[in-house]
Amino acid sequence: MKRAWKIGWKILVCLVLLVWIFHAIFLNEAKAAAGQRGVAWGSLPRAEQWQQAWTHGPHELWAQVTLIHPGALALSVLLMAMTIVLGVVRWRMVLRVHGLNLPWTRAAEISLVAHFFNSFLLGSTGGDLLKAYYAARETHHKKTEAVMTVFADRLIGLWAMLLFASVMMVPNLGLLQTHGRLRAVALMVLAMLAACSILAFLAFRGGVSRKWGGARDWLRRLPQGERIDRLLESCREFGRQPLFLTRTLAVSMGLNAFCVLQVIVLCWGLQIKVPPMALFLIVPIIICISAVPITPAGLGVRENLFVFLLAGATMQVPPTLALAVSLLAYAGSLFWSIVGGIVYVTFREKHHLTEAELQENGAETVNIAQS
Numbered sequence: 001m002k003r004a005w006k007i008g009w010k011i012l013v014c015l016v017l018l019v020w021i022f023h024a025i026f027l028n029e030a031k032a033a034a035g036q037r038g039v040a041w042g043s044l045p046r047a048e049q050w051q052q053a054w055t056h057g058p059h060e061l062w063a064q065v066t067l068i069h070p071g072a073l074a075l076s077v078l079l080m081a082m083t084i085v086l087g088v089v090r091w092r093m094v095l096r097v098h099g100l101n102l103p104w105t106r107a108a109e110i111s112l113v114a115h116f117f118n119s120f121l122l123g124s125t126g127g128d129l130l131k132a133y134y135a136a137r138e139t140h141h142k143k144t145e146a147v148m149t150v151f152a153d154r155l156i157g158l159w160a161m162l163l164f165a166s167v168m169m170v171p172n173l174g175l176l177q178t179h180g181r182l183r184a185v186a187l188m189v190l191a192m193l194a195a196c197s198i199l200a201f202l203a204f205r206g207g208v209s210r211k212w213g214g215a216r217d218w219l220r221r222l223p224q225g226e227r228i229d230r231l232l233e234s235c236r237e238f239g240r241q242p243l244f245l246t247r248t249l250a251v252s253m254g255l256n257a258f259c260v261l262q263v264i265v266l267c268w269g270l271q272i273k274v275p276p277m278a279l280f281l282i283v284p285i286i287i288c289i290s291a292v293p294i295t296p297a298g299l300g301v302r303e304n305l306f307v308f309l310l311a312g313a314t315m316q317v318p319p320t321l322a323l324a325v326s327l328l329a330y331a332g333s334l335f336w337s338i339v340g341g342i343v344y345v346t347f348r349e350k351h352h353l354t355e356a357e358l359q360e361n362g363a364e365t366v367n368i369a370q371s
Helices: 002-036 046-065 070-097 104-120 126-137 143-167 173-178 180-205 215-220 225-240 244-269 276-290 301-310 319-370
Strands: none
Touching (some): 070 319, 104 319, 143 276, 244 319
């Protein structure tokens, strides 16, 4: 029941946010269409306004989405692929800290499967849990460390995106002064950066146990204390590597740039005139806030933020086009999620065949030894 409630309220929030933003945009489109026909919108009953909104609005949104230049759409999908590739590069760097040299193809398979489950499972951590599960199965003696690499990779990625957004506030100071909505969410991102920096420092460098020598002994006496202590120790290993954070941060910054370029290409394909420098701030902010596990895959939160930040008086992007950008960006992610789903089917089959082969070989070895 607890699990069902946790999933249920996330679905409910997601649906409420999606219905809210779609309804507001559809009403706006229906009002504009009524004005063109000479119909007094204010004189219509609310029920009829809503009926016209959900009759006219979806058609108008679809018309805006299909305006995208095919070349721009294809390029945006390729740019999304680059973010996944760089994510694999960074995870393999994290794995190598603990001496886990996962082959490129296997790391890519696991990452695509995780991307599939992050998009389609209810909640934002389903893919990460499966990624940790498969990573642990790749080793016999460092399962705890393999699981911790998934947490470290996610933490580094989030911290790098928050830092990227914060740095991009500097060349956008003028925009922040005139864009009140953007200024409000920028302050939220700065607060998230501070909290994430503290968490990263405590995870990678240590905290209480350095000041109080008995902290580790007390921790080991807790239920599952030995396992928790090993998790903390595996985290400390990342902080001991002198160039690890610098290298992973560089890869993360490249990944963040590709995320922004994807939206820039979509805006170009829809002929939306938004300064690219502004998008280098707006897009990371949207990604950071959407990463908060409020709805499945950030659905609803992301769409509201795109409309909230692009459709205001400062940016002057039509709300329907702002929503179209968000949906098309998500479509690029869904494309690779479907690829990840196909990989998952074949990955499971190969994994189970390998396990069966190993068990069969092990049984033959036992039989030979007994004979």
